[in-house]
Amino acid sequence: xxxxxxxxxxxxxxxxxxxxxxxxxxxxxxxxxxxxxxxxxxxxxxxxxxxxxxxxxxxxxxxxxxxxxxxxxxxxxxxxxxxxxxxxxxxxxxxxxxxxxxxxxxxxxxxxxxx
Amino acid sequence: xxxxxxxxxxxxxxxxxxxxxxxxxxxxxxxxxxxxxxxxxxxxxxxxxxxxxxxxxxxxxxxxxxxxxxxxxxxxxxxxxxxxxxxxxxxxxxxxxxxxxxxxxxxxxxxxxxxxxx
Numbered sequence: 735x736x737x738x739x740x741x742x743x744x745x746x747x748x749x750x751x752x753x754x755x756x757x758x759x760x761x762x763x764x765x766x767x768x769x770x771x772x773x774x775x776x777x778x779x780x781x782x783x784x785x786x787x788x789x790x791x792x793x794x795x796x797x798x799x800x801x802x803x804x805x806x807x808x809x810x811x812x813x814x815x816x817x818x819x820x821x822x823x824x825x826x827x828x829x830x831x832x833x834x835x836x837x838x839x840x841x842x843x844x845x846x847x848x849x
Numbered sequence: 850x851x852x853x854x855x856x857x858x859x860x861x862x863x864x865x866x867x868x869x870x871x872x873x874x875x876x877x878x879x880x881x882x883x884x885x886x887x888x889x890x891x892x893x894x895x896x897x898x899x900x901x902x903x904x905x906x907x908x909x910x911x912x913x914x915x916x917x918x919x920x921x922x923x924x925x926x927x928x929x930x931x932x933x934x935x936x937x938x939x940x941x942x943x944x945x946x947x948x949x950x951x952x953x954x955x956x957x958x959x960x961x962x963x964x965x966x967x
Contacts, residue, residue, distance in 0.1 A: 769955060779958040837956060839891035
């Protein structure tokens with residue numbers, strides 16, 4: 735059975751620190767995908783990125799970067815030079831089906847960035 | 850485009866009462882779904898629909914009914930509310946697989962309905 739684990743329940747950093755959020759996805763599939771969502775204190779869910787297990791390059795978008803470590807089935811999400819506005823709960827979510835519509839959400843990592 | 854609109858934003862029910870959570874999208878998305886979010890448990894899929902007239906159960910369907918009479922609307926019904934249904938409910942939509950843009954289309958979420966059952 736598929737299992738997604740976000741072992742870090744809560745992370746606290748000071749502004750401008752770099753922070754990495756971990757997501758481990760256990761599956762027998764040889765090719766798989768993972769979505770990342772952000773939920774700020776206001777409560778809405780914001781799509782960040784979709785990553786594939788066969789992506790060899792790290793994905794970088796501004797201060798955000800994602801990389802996949804095949805040996806540990808770990809999708810890591812790094813925020814460089816964190817800001818207070820990055821404070822949120824971050825979810826990783828692999829799809830249950832090939833159409834990507836049915837997502838299984840991890841329990842989330844709450845990131846607190848203090849000034 | 851309003852995106853995915855959920856109403857109401859907040860609701861308090863007494864045990865045994867019924868109500869319908871409304872969800873509407875104006876993006877012509879074929880796929881719609883309902884999730885509930887509870888502390889420490891992430892989001893769990895309740896029901897979903899791949900098009901008008903078609904619905905199916907997700908991970909936690911008990912106590913909830915859905916119907917999909919139009920592409921735009923996907924209401925979630927609680928027939929007899931229980932305290933265990935106290936949660937935040939999110940509606941989401943996306944393109945259906947097979948469309949040119951579906952590969953990169955993520956789930957679009959509404960802003961949620963916070964439901965308390967006393």
